[in-house]
Amino acid sequence: MVCDLGSSMRKTRTMTHDKVVAAPQGLALAQITLGLGGLFIGTGEFAAMGLLPGMAQSAGVSIPQAGNFISAYALGVVIGAPALAIATSRMEKRNLLLLLAAIGLVGNLASAVAPGFLGMAAARFVAGLPHGAYYGTASIVAAAMMPPSKRAQAIGRVMIGLAAANLIGVPLTTWLGQSFGWRPALGLVAVGGGLLFIMLRILIPVIEADEDASPRRELSAFTRPEIWLTLAVATIGFGGMFAVYSYITPTLVQETGVAEGGVPLFLALWGLGMIVGNIAGGWLADRALIPSIFGIIVWNIVFLALFFLAALNPILAGASLFMIGIGFALVPALQARLMDVARHAQSLAAAMNHSAFKLSNAIGAWTGGLAIAAGYGWASTGLVGAALAAGGLGIMTISVLLMRGAAPSQETKHEASRHLPHDEPARRSTRRRSVEPVDGPLVGRSGCRI
Template sequence: MGGLAIGTGEFAAMGLLPSMADSFDISVSEAGYGVIAYAFGVVIGGPFLAVLTAHLPRQRVLIGLLAIVLAGNLATALAPEMICWLTARFISGIPHGTYYGIASLVAASMVPKGQRASAIGQVMLGLAVANLLGVPFSTWLGQVAGWETTFLVISVIALVTLALTFYFIPFVAGDSTATPIKELGVLKQADVWATLLVATIGFAGMFSLYSYITPSLQNLTGMAESTVPWMLMAWGAGMVIGNIVGGKCADRAMVPSLYGILIWNALFLAAFAFFATDIWSSVILLFLIGCGFALVPALQSRLMDVASNAQSLGATLNHSAFNLSNALGAWLGGIALSVGFGWESPAIVGAVLAAIGIPVFALSLVLARREG
C-alpha cells in the first residue's frame, strides 16, 4: 500500500504533464520541472531523514513519512499557482527514499541473506503495481475529472496506508548504536559512490522516456490521449515481472544480473526510438522496457552489501540516486525535445544513459575490490 501511494504520486505526474501544463499555461517541457522538483525532494530529503531517524523504531518512522506523503499530495492538488505546485511536489518527494529504504531493511531482516534481494523486490512490488494499475487509473481519472482529483485520491490512499501501518506493522527497533557521524561515514567509501552513480546514470534512461511518455506516444503513433493510460499498463506489467525476476536473479548471481539488466535497458530504449510507430509495437516495447525495473531490487541489495556499517543511510541513498536519475532523465529528455530533435529523442537519450551505466558498474566493482 505504501508503494502504491508513493509510486502513483510520483509517476502519475508524468502521465498528466500535458494537463498540468495547460492548467498553469506553460509548455510540457516546463511542466517537466514538476518531475524534477519531486526528484530533488527525494535526493535531499532522503539522506537527511535517514540520518535523523536511524535510531528510531521503524514503525514510527514509517508513520511519520506517510504523514508527509499525505500532506505533499494534498498540497499538490490544492496548489493555486505554479510555484506552489512545484513546492508541493518537492515536499511530496522528501519521504520517498527513506520510506523505501526503511521498508527494505525491515523486509531484509525477516529472511536469510540469500533471499534478501527477493524480499526487497516484494517491498518494491507496490511501486510496480502502482505503474500497472495506479498510474493508468490516475492518468485516466486526471483526464476526465482534472489532474487535481488524482492527487486527492492519492492523499486518501496515503491516509489509509498510515492507518494500516499503525495497526498492522509490528514494533521493529531501530539501530540503537546509530549516530549521524556513523551513518555519514558511509560517504567515505568510493565503492558506495560508484554504486550510486550506476543507479543515477544507468536508470536515468528509463526516466528520460517515461517523463514524456504521453506526448511521445501521441506523436509517434498518432493515438488519442485517452488511450495512453491503457498503454501505461504494459509498462507497469513489465515492472511487476522485472521486479520479481530481478530480485531472484540478483540473489543467485548479483554481478551478471546487473550487467544483463543494464544491457537490456539500453537495447530496448533504443528499439523504442526506431520501432514504436504503431500501437502494438509500442505495447510490446513498453512492456520490455518496464522489465528493466529489475535494476531496482538488484542495486538495492548491492548497496546494502557495500554500505554494511550504515544500513539506514545506505538503503535510502539508493532511492535518492534513482530519483536523481529521474531528474537527470527528465532534464536531458526535455533538452532533446526543446532543441527540436523529435519525440523519439527521449528514448535515444535514455539508451545512451543506460549504456553509460555499464562501464560505471564495472568501475564500481574495481573500487569494491580495493575497499575490500
C-alpha cells in the first residue's frame, strides 16, 4: 500500500481551518504595530479630555461648551464604525487599515490647527470616524495571523494599545498640553498616526476580503438576535465601568481625600489593570469563551460594588480601581463572541462593538450623574456601575439561553472546534474516509494505492 498521507492531510487541513496568514517581517512586529495603532487612536480620543481647558480658551467658549468636542468625536465613532465597515466590505484589509490610519491622521492634524469652535468640532468628528472600524479591522487581521485556538489572545493584544493610552498616552499629552499648549500635544498624536501608516504598510500582511463580501451581506448581521444581544451586553454591562470613570477625579478628591496632583497615579493604576485585563481576558476566552464572559461580568459587579466602600480610603480606592480596570478583560472576550456569531458579517460586527462601547460611555456617565445629583454621593457611582453590570449579566444569560434553544448552527460547531488541537478536524475527517472498489488497484480517497 502506497500513500501520500502528507499531501492528503495538508489538503484536509486547508479545507477545515482558516489559513493562518504569515506577517512579512514576523508576527511580533505585526502585533506591535496593530497595538500601537490602538495606542495612537486611544490617545487621540482621551487626550482631548485632559486638554479641554486649553481648547475651550482657544475656541472662546466655556469648558462645558467645549465638552461638545468630546461629543463630536463620539458621534464620529458611532457613525463611522458601521458606515466604513459596510462601505469597505470588499476592500483588502491592509489597505483598509492604511485608509483608516490616514483618516485619523487628517482628523488629528486638523484638530491641532483648526480655528474656532465649529472648525475644531468638525475636526474632532473626522478624527473619530476611523475609531471603531480600526479596532474591528485590526482584530480581524490579528486573528488571521494566529490559529483559531489563540484568536482572543490576538484580539487582546490589539486592545492593549487602547489600555496603554490611559497609562502612557494620556499622561504624556496632558503634560505636553500644560507645558507647551494643547495644539502641539494633538500634533504629536498626528505624528504618531503618520508613523503608524508607515508601519502598517511595511509590517502587516495582505489579507484579501472574502470574494463574496458585500454591503448587503454585512447588513445581514442586523437580522441576527445574537449580535444585537452581544452588543447590548457591551452597551449596558460595560456602562458600569464608565459610571465610575466619568467621575473619578471629583470622587477621589471629594470622597477619598486625594490631592488633585495625586489623581494621575490612581488613573495609572486603572490603566495598569486594563492592560492586565486584556492579557487575561484573551487567554481565558480562548479556553472557554462563554464561561469567561460570565466570570468577567461577575468580577465587574463585585468590584464596582466594593468601590462604594473602598472610596473612603486611598489605599483601598487604588486597589479597587486596579481591580475594576482588570474588568476591561470583557473587551477582547466580547469581540471574539461577536466574531463567532457574525457569520459572514465579520467587519461590521467587529466595528459595531466599539460603537456599543461609546454608547456605554454615555449611559454610564448619565446614570452615574443621576445618582450624584440625587444626593447619594460621589462614591454611589460604584453601586450604579454594579447595577449596570448586572443588567449586562442578565442580557448575556438571555443570549445563551436563546442559543441553546436554537438548532446547532455552524457557529456553535466552530466555537467547539476552536478548542480542539489544530489537526484534530483533519484526523476526524481522515477517519471517516472510505475506500471504493474500482477496476484495477484499489485507490482510497486519501490517495492510498492498495
